[in-house]
Amino acid sequence: MKIGILGGGQLGRMMALAGYPFNLRFSFYDAAKDCPSAPLGELYGDAQATQASLDAFIASADVFTYEFENIPVAWVEYIAQHKPVYPSVKSLAVSQNRIREKALFKQLNIPAAAYREVYSQDDLQQAVTALGLPLVVKTTMGGYDGKGQFVIRQPEQIAQAWSELQAGAPLIAEAFVSFKRELSMIAVRGQEGTTLCYPLAWNTHHQGILSHSIVPAPQVSPAIQAQAEQYITQILHELNHVGVLTLELFETDNGLYANETAPRVHNSGHWSIEGAVCSQFENHMRAVAGLPLGVTDPIRASAMVNIIGQHPRTEAILAIPETHLHLYGKTERVGRKLGHITVTAPSYEALQTRIAAIAQELPNKMALV
Amino acid sequence: MKIGILGGGQLGRMMALAGYPFNLRFSFYDAAKDCPSAPLGELYGDAQATQASLDAFIASADVFTYEFENIPVAWVEYIAQHKPVYPSVKSLAVSQNRIREKALFKQLNIPAAAYREVYSQDDLQQAVTALGLPLVVKTTMGGYDGKGQFVIRQPEQIAQAWSELQAGAPLIAEAFVSFKRELSMIAVRGQEGTTLCYPLAWNTHHQGILSHSIVPAPQVSPAIQAQAEQYITQILHELNHVGVLTLELFETDNGLYANETAPRVHNSGHWSIEGAVCSQFENHMRAVAGLPLGVTDPIRASAMVNIIGQHPRTEAILAIPETHLHLYGKTERVGRKLGHITVTAPSYEALQTRIAAIAQELPNKMALV
Secondary structure, three states, X not given: OEEEEEOOOHHHHHHHHHHHHHOOEEEEEOOOOOOOOHHHOEEEOOOOOOHHHHHHXXXXXXXXXXXXXXXXXXHHHHHHHHOOXXXXXXXXXXXXXXXXXXXXXXXXXXXXXXXXXXXXXXXXHHHHHHHOOOEEEEEOOOOOOOOOEEEEOOHHHHHHHHHHHHHHOOEEEEEOOOOOEEEEEEEEEOOOOOEEEOOOEEEEEEOOEEEEEEEOOOOOOHHHHHHHHHHHHHHHHHXXXXXXXXXXXXXXXXXXXXXXXEOOOOHHHOOXXXXXXXXXXXXXXXXXXXXXXXXXXXXXXXXXEEEEOOOOOHHHHHOOOOEEEEEOOOOOOOOOEEEEEEEEEOOHHHHHHHHHHHHHHOOOOHHHO | OEEEEEOOOHHHHHHHHHHHHXXXXXXXXXXXXXXXXXXXXXXXXXXXXXXXXXXXXXXXXOXXXXXXXXXXXXXXXXXXXXXXXXXXXXXXXXXXXXXXXXXXXXXXXXXXXXXXXXXXXXXXXXXXXXXXXXXXXXXXXXOXXXXXXXXXXXXXXXHHHHHHHHHHOOEEEEEOOOOOEEEEEEXXXXXXXXXXXXXXXXXXXXXXXXXXXXXXXOOOOHHHHHHHHHHHHHHHHHOOOOEEEEEEEEEEOOEEEEEEEEOOOOHHHOOHHHHEOOOXXXXXXXXXXXXXXXXXXXXXXXXXXXXXXXXXXXXXXXXXXXXXXXXXXXXXXXXXXXXXXEEEEOOHHHHHHHHHHXXXXXXXXXXXX
16 A cells, blocks of 8 residues: 655655555655655655646545645545545645634633734734733744744734734633643544553743654643543544544643644654553554554653754764664754654653753753753 | 665664654665665666675665675675775675584584584585484575474484485584574674673574564573673674674583674664664664774563464564564565564563563464464
């Protein structure tokens, strides 16, 4: 079976590495000839994203998926007219639009920040009045890693926020959620509707980019894990989702609040390559290929540390016990995700020692120190 | 860094899958255009094994290794004149020649079956007299999976054994070792001389081909594990070996007897992909690339089950908890290794239940029932 993946970044690369063992083959749609997935399959796509290039891509594989959500829904609809695509068009359309996403949370009674849709500076003014300050303003579509966001802390910033983001209107204005920490849950749903959830990850960001995750998140009660599993399972079924889905959550004094979803494998799930019985990548491939899902249990305490902008010395990282290095074949650039390190340990204490050793070797330590 | 691998079979394929994450790239020397490794790198080689094809291969990579030992020592010597090759020519020359291998065991005081070199039918007659019956006769070079062997049980069979094997002379005649079970140890040595050993595997064969392995081998005392580690570590250092090496052992009433070595990753180490912190494939790649070695500790009870001749249904295998399927992209043929299944479990009891479920789904159950 050949899987066609829209996008040839590191997520596609890791999907392919997970799928080769059960004889999947791959084609990728990406205009960059040197994209991270390029060595692992056939590459389609051109800078103009012509119809002809999409048709050739569709002809190249049996089943399709995507590795990032900032792609035109029309493309996925077009592919779906010819071949199976997982996750569904609905999953993509909801996840890439913050207004639809928030409406879904509301519909499913999943707690989330109060919000207003914003089509004008006047709407933004009214949102400040209704929801108070600070107020988080985001573009409805296209933002990631902290881009396309503005936090209004003083009323004088309203005009500036509108001016900076109005090209991305409609905007969404969200009440500020005072949270203790950020958690995320990765789950997978098979073609027959079976669902499995990974343990909650504790995520720490630095300047809007994920710095590191610790899994299973320490000090999570079984009730909190069960609550998150209930939320994500509702979302998976409601979207008739097939494949991996990610739910980012805020842990607050009033319980969990949903922040956003991603209809795909996620940076906060990379620990699962070595830390879980079956990784998020293998499970996504199993789901897309119509195969039974793999066990999502964690093997031991794990951490994922992102490599941003500059590479560490490979030999220094691999000298730290139980580390694995995952590089994406990219050149260095400020703020660019170049790879990640996973590390496991028999206890959280031992894990912290190893994370500290990793921090010492990383040129860009992000939030590790 | 680009690694050149002599041979493009399943071992090369799994080396490549283990090496991509730390940005290794690959070229393979194999005349078969559809060999298992073909999708994962550049392919060199032709059916005539011309000098030009070997030169092009040498030009294509920075460091070289091999994935099977039945290759001319002269090729590896030739590569070594231009680029680094690991394991060394010495490792290859000893492992591919049973007489040199037995001499090495003797030199290092590692217990092994008594043996005689056999250059004629008369020598064979004398070996029977000296070592008794049954007597195991093998070609010095080239045998694997039970090929190139003859067990003489009656004196009348001497002429037949000589007649069948004389094309592979000199032969080696070994006293029959009455063993309780077959064990193997996988170990790795880095470029700086560091060594690490995996736990002993318990191997069961069927008609000369490995059927399945259970790791860590149950009922192995720490003293037996330590003894095997001492033997393999002596061999690694004596050969100045870099990379993975395998030592097959007989467990007897008088302790461990060395059977043979392989200067490479081994079928009885495939469990380590999911069952150890760092797999034999990743460790071989780390060693060849001059990087620190990874932790060889087992994560939990593991089994490896070979898929011989006919494929099972993928969905039936993956429905069994904690299974992973590793297919090599080969077509079906009697006696051919098409892939393997790894399975892990929290206890040996649970592992046995899962192995039984796998056996039920395998068209060729080998020694599983």
